[in-house]
Amino acid sequence: MGSRVWLVTGASGGLGQALVSEVLSAGERVIAVTRDDKPLQPLTAAFPGRLRTVSVDITDAGTLRAVLDDAITGFGRLDVVVNNAGYALAGPFEELDDAELRAQFEVNFFAAANVLRAVLPYLRAAKAGRVLQISSLAGQIGAPGMSAYTASKHALEGLSVSLAAELAPLGIRTTIVEPGAARTGFRADWASRLYGSAPLPVHEALARSAGAAGGQAGDPAGMAQALVILADMPSPPLRLPLGSDAVTGIGNARSDQLEELRRFTMLSASTDHTKAI
Numbered sequence: 001m002g003s004r005v006w007l008v009t010g011a012s013g014g015l016g017q018a019l020v021s022e023v024l025s026a027g028e029r030v031i032a033v034t035r036d037d038k039p040l041q042p043l044t045a046a047f048p049g050r051l052r053t054v055s056v057d058i059t060d061a062g063t064l065r066a067v068l069d070d071a072i073t074g075f076g077r078l079d080v081v082v083n084n085a086g087y088a089l090a091g092p093f094e095e096l097d098d099a100e101l102r103a104q105f106e107v108n109f110f111a112a113a114n115v116l117r118a119v120l121p122y123l124r125a126a127k128a129g130r131v132l133q134i135s136s137l138a139g140q141i142g143a144p145g146m147s148a149y150t151a152s153k154h155a156l157e158g159l160s161v162s163l164a165a166e167l168a169p170l171g172i173r174t175t176i177v178e179p180g181a182a183r184t185g186f187r188a189d190w191a192s193r194l195y196g197s198a199p200l201p202v203h204e205a206l207a208r209s210a211g212a213a214g215g216q217a218g219d220p221a222g223m224a225q226a227l228v229i230l231a232d233m234p235s236p237p238l239r240l241p242l243g244s245d246a247v248t249g250i251g252n253a254r255s256d257q258l259e260e261l262r263r264f265t266m267l268s269a270s271t272d273h274t275k276a277i
């Protein structure tokens with residue numbers, strides 16, 4: 001049977017590549033799904049027979065399924081699936097066109113769904129497995145200039161919460177991973193979004209975020225180590241924030257939400273036929 005097999009999307013750089021490297025170093029095997037396998041060639045050479053790279057467009061469901069079937073059959077098993085590929089379409093909402101918004105969902109939401117459709121039959125047959133959905137701090141909060149990205153990550157989280165409940169009785173555990181800002185190529189193109197037709201406060205917020213690139217607290221290697229620990233947990237959490245900024249941001253958002261819920265309870269509950277409060 002051999003060691004566990006992971007499937008990681010968005011594997012050519014950033015968190016995905018760090019995870020592939022960490023998993024291989026831990027003695028396990030990886031199917032790395034990528035648009036460009038060149039950055040992974042040193043790992044292929046360093047870990048012979050333990051890394052299969054799959055070059056495919058994850059938004060093309062039909063092709064994706066065929067190549068994943070082939071790779072999974074080649075290794076003979078599948079244990080951990082990591083939906084990691086994603087990008088952030090930054091920009092004031094009014095400056096994003098419909099095609100850009102849909103493209104954001106194609107990669108961050110629908111491609112993850114394509115991967116799940118392709119892999120779940122294998123996990124179901126094994127009556128075991130882990131699904132790690134790489135969301136974001138932005139899957140829990142909003143921020144100016146991030147409407148498209150936060151919408152796509154909130155959608156991924158909504159799918160994942162229900163999916164987790166569907167899969168748990170089958171022995172498959174799902175965790176939504178919520179990284180804070182990490183030092184990857186992730187913010188590389190945000191600066192190109194700074195100039196709209198009219199200056200708005202959102203442009204300043206975006207300029208600050210783009211300017212902070214390179215100084216993010218999160219270390220992708222540390223995040224990769226946390227994901228390996230997560231995949232070993234017998235009772236993994238439904239959600240796992242990564243990074244102190246994610247812990248603080250999500251904690252503050254939930255406290256604010258609870259405080260607001262309490263403050264407006266009378267109005268909220270006043271719409272029942274029979275007054276309960």
Ligand SMILES: NC(=O)c1ccc[n+]([C@@H]2O[C@H](COP(=O)([O-])OP(=O)(O)OC[C@H]3O[C@@H](n4cnc5c(N)ncnc54)[C@H](OP(=O)(O)O)[C@@H]3O)[C@@H](O)[C@H]2O)c1
Pocket residue numbers: 009010011012013014015016033034035036058083084085086087088107134135136137138178179180181182183184185186216
């Ligand atoms: N870095 C952060 O601050 C941060 C914070 C919270 C959440 N995240 C999430 O973490 C995940 C990994 O991001 P990262 O920080 O490692 O960023 P990254 O260095 O830009 O890597 C993202 C990977 O996603 C894939 N990808 C990007 N755009 C794509 C597209 N249009 N179509 C298909 N695949 C695409 C690429 O993989 P291939 O080229 O191999 O296909 C790319 O290597 C993403 O889901 C991101 O939303 C990142």
